[in-house]
Amino acid sequence: xxxxxxxxxxxxxxxxxxxxxxxxxxxxxxxxxxxxxxxxxxxxxxxxxxxxxxxxxxxxxxxxxxxxxxxxxxxxxxxxxxxxxxxxxxxxxxxxxxxxxxxxxxxxxxxxxxxxxxxxxxxxxxxxxxxxxxxxxxxxxxxxxxxxxxxxxxxxxxxxxxxxxxxxxxxxxxxxxxxxxxxxxxxxxxxxxxxxxxxxxxxxxxxxxxxxxxxxxxxxxxxxxxxxxxxxxxxxxxxxxxxxxxxxxxxxxxxxxxxxxxxxxxxxxxxxxxxxxxxxxxxxxxxxxxxxxxxxxxxxxxxxxxxxxxxxxxxxxxxxxxxxxxxxxxxxxxxxxxxxxxxxxxxxxxxxxxxxxxxxxxxxxxxxxxxxxxxxxxxxxxxxxxxxxxxxxxxxxxxxxxxxxxxx
Amino acid sequence: xxxxxxxxxxxxxxxxxxxxxxxxxxxxxxxxxxxxxxxxxxxxxxxxxxxxxxxxxxxxxxxxxxxxxxxxxxxxxxxxxxxxxxxxxxxxxxxxxxxxxxxxxxxxxxxxxxxxxxxxxxxxxxxxxxxxxxxxxxxxxxxxxxxxxxxxxxxxxxxxxxxxxxxxxxxxxxxxxxxxxxxxxxxxxxxxxxxxxxxxxxxxxxxxxxxxxxxxxxxxxxxxxxxxxxxxxxxxxxxxxxxxxxxxxxxxxxxxxxxxxxxxxxxxxxxxxxxxxxxxxxxxxxxxxxxxxxxxxxxxxxxxxxxxxxxxxxxxxxxxxxxxxxxxxxxxxxxxxxxxxxxxxxxxxxxxxxxxxxxxxxxxxxxxxxxxxxxxxxxxxxxxxxxxxxxxxxxxxxxxxxxxxxxx
Numbered sequence: 001x002x003x004x005x006x007x008x009x010x011x012x013x014x015x016x017x018x019x020x021x022x023x024x025x026x027x028x029x030x031x032x033x034x035x036x037x038x039x040x041x042x043x044x045x046x047x048x049x050x051x052x053x054x055x056x057x058x059x060x061x062x063x064x065x066x067x068x069x070x071x072x073x074x075x076x077x078x079x080x081x082x083x084x085x086x087x088x089x090x091x092x093x094x095x096x097x098x099x100x101x102x103x104x105x106x107x108x109x110x111x112x113x114x115x116x117x118x119x120x121x122x123x124x125x126x127x128x129x130x131x132x133x134x135x136x137x138x139x140x141x142x143x144x145x146x147x148x149x150x151x152x153x154x155x156x157x158x159x160x161x162x163x164x165x166x167x168x169x170x171x172x173x174x175x176x177x178x179x180x181x182x183x184x185x186x187x188x189x190x191x192x193x194x195x196x197x198x199x200x201x202x203x204x205x206x207x208x209x210x211x212x213x214x215x216x217x218x219x220x221x222x223x224x225x226x227x228x229x230x231x232x233x234x235x236x237x238x239x240x241x242x243x244x245x246x247x248x249x250x251x252x253x254x255x256x257x258x259x260x261x262x263x264x265x266x267x268x269x270x271x272x273x274x275x276x277x278x279x280x281x282x283x284x285x286x287x288x289x290x291x292x293x294x295x296x297x298x299x300x301x302x303x304x305x306x307x308x309x310x311x312x313x314x315x316x317x318x319x320x321x322x323x324x325x326x327x328x329x330x331x332x333x334x335x336x337x338x339x340x341x342x343x344x345x346x347x348x349x350x351x352x353x354x355x356x357x358x359x360x361x362x363x364x365x366x367x368x369x370x371x372x373x374x375x376x377x378x379x380x381x382x383x384x385x386x387x388x389x390x391x392x393x394x395x396x397x398x399x400x401x402x403x404x405x406x407x408x
Numbered sequence: 409x410x411x412x413x414x415x416x417x418x419x420x421x422x423x424x425x426x427x428x429x430x431x432x433x434x435x436x437x438x439x440x441x442x443x444x445x446x447x448x449x450x451x452x453x454x455x456x457x458x459x460x461x462x463x464x465x466x467x468x469x470x471x472x473x474x475x476x477x478x479x480x481x482x483x484x485x486x487x488x489x490x491x492x493x494x495x496x497x498x499x500x501x502x503x504x505x506x507x508x509x510x511x512x513x514x515x516x517x518x519x520x521x522x523x524x525x526x527x528x529x530x531x532x533x534x535x536x537x538x539x540x541x542x543x544x545x546x547x548x549x550x551x552x553x554x555x556x557x558x559x560x561x562x563x564x565x566x567x568x569x570x571x572x573x574x575x576x577x578x579x580x581x582x583x584x585x586x587x588x589x590x591x592x593x594x595x596x597x598x599x600x601x602x603x604x605x606x607x608x609x610x611x612x613x614x615x616x617x618x619x620x621x622x623x624x625x626x627x628x629x630x631x632x633x634x635x636x637x638x639x640x641x642x643x644x645x646x647x648x649x650x651x652x653x654x655x656x657x658x659x660x661x662x663x664x665x666x667x668x669x670x671x672x673x674x675x676x677x678x679x680x681x682x683x684x685x686x687x688x689x690x691x692x693x694x695x696x697x698x699x700x701x702x703x704x705x706x707x708x709x710x711x712x713x714x715x716x717x718x719x720x721x722x723x724x725x726x727x728x729x730x731x732x733x734x735x736x737x738x739x740x741x742x743x744x745x746x747x748x749x750x751x752x753x754x755x756x757x758x759x760x761x762x763x764x765x766x767x768x769x770x771x772x773x774x775x776x777x778x779x780x781x782x783x784x785x786x787x788x789x790x791x792x793x794x795x796x797x798x799x800x801x802x803x804x805x806x807x808x809x810x811x812x813x814x815x816x
Contacts, residue, residue, distance in 0.1 A: 026604040042531040046592040046627065047599035047609075050616040052529035057620060121460035123450040184454040191455035196434040196698025201455075207702045208458040208688065210618075212465060213712035219454065280616065290604025294615045303711050304621035 032285045032373030034292075047292065054306070055281055061309045063316045065339050072343055079317040082308040083259045087218040089225065092119055098230050101125075108132055109172045111155070118226045125188050126227050127155045127180045129172035130236060139241035139265070139405045140177035140231055142257075143168040144224065146248030148199060150187030151180035164391045167247060174398050176405070177237060181227055183249060184220035185299075202299040216299040221256035228257060228264070241265050241405065247392050252300070255314045258321070266322035266404050268397050269315065272355075272385045273329035273337070277306045278370055282382075285375035295376075312336045320346030322404045326393035328354035328384045331361075332368045353396050355386035440693045440781030442700075455700060462714070463689055469717045471724045473747050480751055487725040490716040491667045495626040497633065500527055506638050509533075516540055517580045519563070526634045533596050534635050535563045535588045537580035538644060547649035547673070547813045548585035548639055550665075551576040552632065554656030556607060558595030559588035572799045575655060582806050584813070585645060589635055591657060592628035593707075610707040624707040629664035636665060636672075649673050649813065655800050660708070663722045666729070674730035674812050676805050677723065680763075680793045681737035681745070685714045686778055690790075693783035703784075720744045728754030730812045734801035736762035736792045739769075740776045761804050763794040 034051050036043045043049045061079045064071075095117040102113035112128040143154050145167075152158040155178075156169035163170070168178035182189045185205045193200050206216040232239035245268035246254030258264050279295050286292045312333040315323060319341040325334065334352045341350040358364045364384045380387055442459050444451045451457045469487045472479075503525040510521035520536040551562050553575075560566040563586075564577035571578070576586035590597045593613045601608050614624040640647035653676035654662030666672050687703050694700045720741040723731060727749040733742065742760045749758040766772045772792045788795055 026600075028604075031600050031603070038531065040531070041529075042525065043529055044531050044533070044596055045599040046597045047613045047616075049527065049530040050613045050620075050627075053527075053620060054616055056529070117450065119457060119461075121449075121451055121464070122457040123446065123448070123452050125452070188452055189454045191453040191700065192434075192439050192694050192698030194698075195439070196436075196694070196696065198697035198699065201699045204700055204702050205455045205458045207706070207709065208455075208462055210709055210711055211688070211714060212458075212461060213715055219458075280619070286600050286604070288604065289606035290600030290602075291606065291609045292599065292612055294612050298615070298706060301615065301618055303618055306619060307621055 026288070026290060028286045028288060028290075031290070032375075034284050034372065051281070051284070054277065057277070057306050059277070059306055059309045059313065061313055061317075063313045063336055063340055065336075065343075067343065072340075076317045079309060079314065080259050080262075083256060083314075086215075086302055086304050086308065087221055087256055087260070088214050089218065089222045089260075090119070095120065098226075114230075116223075116226050116230060118223050122223075124223050124226075125151075125182070127151055127157070127168070129155060129168055129178045129180075131172050131175050131177065133175055134177060134236055137236060137238045138177060139243060140179060140234075140237040141168075141171050141243040141245050141268075141401070142224070142228055142231065143171065143178055143180045144244070144246045144250030144253050145180070145183060145186070146250055147183075147202075148186070149183075149247075151182045152187065154178075154180040162391060164394055167245060167392050167394070170392075170394045170398065171245075171401070174401065176401060179227060179231060181224055183253070184216055184223065203297050206297075206299045206301065210298065210301060210303070215302045217252050217256060217302055221253040221260075224253045224257055225260070228261065232263075239263065243268065243401065243405075245397070246270060248390065249299075255311065258318050259314060264321065267315075267318060267324070268400075269323060269325045270327060270392050270397070271390075272327045272383060273312060273315065273325055273333045274383070275310050275312055275330070275333060276300075277310050279379060282370045282372045282374045283376065283379050284372050285378070295379075316340035319344035320349050322349045322351075324351040324353070324397060324400045326353045326396050327390065328352075328358055328364075330368075330383050331364060331366060351396075351400055353393065354384060355389055357386040357389070358384040434696070434698060436694045436696060436698070439698070440783075442692050442780065459689070459692070462685065465685070465714050467685070467714055467717045467721065469721055469725075471721045471744055471748055473744075473751075475751065480748075484725045487717060487722060488667050488670075491664060491722075494623075494710055494712050494716065495629055495664055495668070496622050497626065497630045497668075498527070503528065506634075522638070524631075524634050524638060526631050530631075532631050532634075533559075533590070535559055535565070535576070537563060537576055537586045537588070539580050539583050539585065541583055542585060542644055545644060545646045546585060547651060548587060548642075548645040549576075549579050549651040549653050549676075549809070550632070550636055550639065551579065551586055551588045552652070552654040552658030552661050553588070553591060553594070554658055555591075555610075556594070557591075557655075559590045560595065562586075562588040570799060572802055575653060575800050575802070578800075578802045578806065579653075579809070582809065584809060587635060587639060589632055591661070592624055592631065611705050614705075614707045614709065618706065618709060618711070623710045625660050625664060625710055629661040629668075632661045632665055633668070636669065640671075647671065651676065651809065651813075653805070654678060656798065657707075663719065666726050667722060672729065675723075675726060675732070676808075677731060677733045678735060678800050678805070679798075680735045680791060681720060681723065681733055681741045682791070683718050683720055683738070683741055684708075685718050687787060690778045690780045690782045691784065691787050692780050693786070703787075724748035727752035728757050730757045730759075732759040732761070732805060732808045734761045734804050735798065736760075736766055736772075738776075738791050739772060739774060759804075759808055761801065762792060763797055765794040765797070766792040 098114050098116040101115050104111040110130045154168040156166045168180040171178040185202045186200045190200050231237050243266045244254045247270045251271045283295050284292050316337045506522050506524040509523050512519040518538045562576040564574045576588040579586040593610045594608045598608050639645050651674045652662045655678045659679045691703050724745045
């Protein structure tokens with residue numbers, strides 16, 4: 001098969017010879033931007049063609065600031081239908097109801113662990129933290145972790161040095177019910193990596209799912225949706241006051257669930273707001289081997305995603321439901337979301353924060369379009385991201401929760 | 409974004425600590441097979457679930473030995489429709505006709521280089537070798553290279569030490585017109601890798617195409633199809649005597665074009681015949697880091713492929729058009745193809761060869777199903793593959809071409 005190493009030693013010989021002669025001459029700086037020398041503007045490199053196809057792709061449900069009221073509503077519905085189409089959630093019936101498999105009283109709250117059965121082949125788990133103060137139906141926050149994290153990092157079951165990490169624990173201590181899930185292929189849903197002491201391998205599983213016409217995000221959001229449905233049935237949870245809180249990778253299932261389920265009350269978006277299509281278009285700087293790479297791994301691959309929308313369009317479509325952004329991005333993208341919220345009649349329902357480093361407007365890149373030729377570092381700098389300070393910003397989030405949940 | 413390194417130093421610290429304690433205890437041999445300890449058979453690991461979903465996937469157009477004549481015809485049509493659906497070839501009109509950009513007389517044949525324009529963003533090239541002996545319309549072979557190869561390896565424009573490599577040159581010397589193409593992202597269609605002296609990066613381009621709802625194979629077969637259509641218009645080429653010849657990776661576009669275009673006359677399949685779904689199911693042996701990996705890279709990823717068929721089903725559907733297999737595989741898979749050819753009334757139209765090492769039946773694995781828990785090496789051994797002898801087998805192919813093209 002084609003994955004075998006080429007046995008044609010002559011080719012390997014040639015490549016080696018080329019490598020020796022080229023190593024001293026290839027300068028990545030000279031090739032940061034994708035160009036063609038042809039007068040007709042065509043590309044002979046397939047990368048050049050694919051890059052041009054990507055640039056020429058205008059998502060069908062890109063938000064437009066000139067929407068009429070009717071167009072706005074139709075656009076929201078279009079986003080929802082497209083999201084349902086590409087997430088490919090199966091309809092599975094006849095599975096057992098979730099079961100509580102552990103219960104403990106802790107300091108000021110009850111800890112419960114539950115199993116649920118979203119597919120005939122699958123069992124999954126989540127943890128619920130219920131404040132002792134909650135005696136009647138109350139709001140609840142579904143907490144979705146970031147990459148490399150387990151739900152137990154959020155609940156404090158795995159000790160964490162950075163207290164911000166314990167999203168669910170901090171929320172229950174604030175007096176709200178918190179439900180913590182694992183992402184697909186991580187935490188208890190990991191395969192052998194924890195046994196071997198290595199980081200979670202999201203990508204092998206993603207690859208199998210993609211081959212089957214599904215995706216990591218389609219799968220993980222399908223599971224999260226089951227947890228959310230379970231939450232709605234709980235006597236102590238107000239089904240009209242469910243908040244989704246996503247950290248980093250967890251913002252992706254947050255967007256999916258938020259769009260698919262209009263009953264979700266509010267959203268904590270703890271990552272910078274990224275226009276991922278633009279990111280893929282502008283991150284064209286090659287490495288020393290002449291490879292331009294792709295901004296992220298296939299756990300983020302959803303075929304046809306950009307046919308429909310980008311992240312800013314998706315979160316804009318959540319209007320007028322309350323949302324807090326805690327880690328900035330380009331003002332351009334915040335402005336788009338704010339425009340949609342204003343158009344929905346609730347400009348006050350969106351709260352935005354930049355990284356502290358970029359809190360002052362004059363420190364931020366005011367660009368409305370990014371230039372091609374960026375690498376990872378220059379991209380993050382361009383979009384006002386301060387990676388070392390990427391953490392769950394409960395200093396903003398907890399007061400915001402109090403505010404939006406104060407209404408009866 | 410979620411692709412950034414986790415900044416939660418505590419997690420990294422934990423992982424490192426786990427790694428240190430686990431390194432001495434994790435034994436990949438103990439975990440070769442995917443298992444669950446649960447009485448209900450459910451998996452908690454997402455890999456386990458995805459693996460089970462994969463095992464439970466029965467392709468809609470799997471060949472069945474009990475097909476009636478009508479069912480057989482409907483199945484062939486179904487394979488064709490499904491292939492068209494997942495290859496997503498666009499309909500592009502108004503592009504310029506191919507242009508000859510170079511012509512040379514060489515020793516016994518004419519060398520021509522052509523440009524063609526399959527997409528508004530794209531120019532691509534192919535090389536045609538026409539024997540001096542050809543004066544009237546004659547058969548022609550479209551030659552598709554393997555991984556890491558350029559069309560110039562096939563035509564002898566890049567000197568090759570192994571004479572088998574020069575597929576197109578060997579064919580023109582045998583007296584047949586040969587047309588050589590690059591695979592997408594390779595040869596002239598590569599990006600910067602040749603400048604930097606490194607191997608072709610098929611995967612970045614594949615990733616962009618996949619995001620857009622396309623795929624490497626969909627793209628490369630779309631280009632090859634244009635070359636084939638051009639061949640049909642050439643005065644010296646008999647459009648009813650076009651042969652497709654694929655080496656290694658090149659067998660994939662061969663299968664696509666063969667299915668989509670019933671006018672292709674015959675096929676040279678120069679790789680072992682692989683049941684790729686089974687391969688993904690059985691190659692579950694983890695590495696030292698506890699990662700099971702996937703058998704190949706995303707250049708081979710076509711969402712929904714196994715929903716419809718596996719390679720043996722596809723080549724079976726080419727019946728009764730002549731085909732030669734030169735590098736074996738499991739007899740089970742050859743038997744399936746032979747059954748289809750017999751059912752089509754032309755058992756003589758399929759010729760099969762195993763690797764010399766496995767030429768004697770008693771040296772081959774007679775398995776009809778492979779066990780889980782294989783790694784790359786044990787998989788190749790199980791399917792009778794002798795990787796070091798993976799080369800273009802013109803010792804079988806040239807006489808076969810003479811035979812099948814002898815008919816008027």
